[in-house]
Amino acid sequence: MLTNANITHMDNKDEAVMRKRQTKPEWQSRIARERIEILFNLAKKEFKKHPDRSKRYVELARRIGQRYNVRFPRETKRSFCKNCNSILIPGVSSKVRLKKGTVFINCLKCNKIYRYPYS
Numbered sequence: 702m703l704t705n706a707n708i709t710h711m712d713n714k715d716e717a718v719m720r721k722r723q724t725k726p727e728w729q730s731r732i733a734r735e736r737i738e739i740l741f742n743l744a745k746k747e748f749k750k751h752p753d754r755s756k757r758y759v760e761l762a763r764r765i766g767q768r769y770n771v772r773f774p775r776e777t778k779r780s781f782c783k784n785c786n787s788i789l790i791p792g793v794s795s796k797v798r799l800k801k802g803t804v805f806i807n808c809l810k811c812n813k814i815y816r817y818p819y820s
């Protein structure tokens with residue numbers, strides 16, 4: 702009697718774990734996206750006064766994106782430096798140049814250069 706109950710219980714648990722892995726609930730990525738947006742807004746707001754805090758927000762946002770498999774929208778993806786996590790503000794923390802249909806974005810913190818096709 703007792704053994705049977707235990708087996709049933711375990712079976713149910715395994716099934717629940719399997720189901721969780723197969724399909725990620727929609728609300729999970731929605732909340733992840735919301736959190737990422739909040740963190741990026743904070744990062745932009747704090748950038749001038751607290752650059753270190755700002756970097757930390759970007760770092761957290763990127764970590765959430767990785768964990769929940771959430772891709773950043775294009776503008777968000779280009780608004781921070783993937784090398785040093787600093788927010789890229791043209792004229793403040795980045796240099797933007799257009800050359801032959803390509804946008805060059807230069808991070809002034811770590812000197813990394815990003816290239817994007819201009820559209």
Ligand SMILES: [Zn+2]
Pocket residue numbers: 782783784785786787808809810811812813
């Ligand atoms: Zn950088």
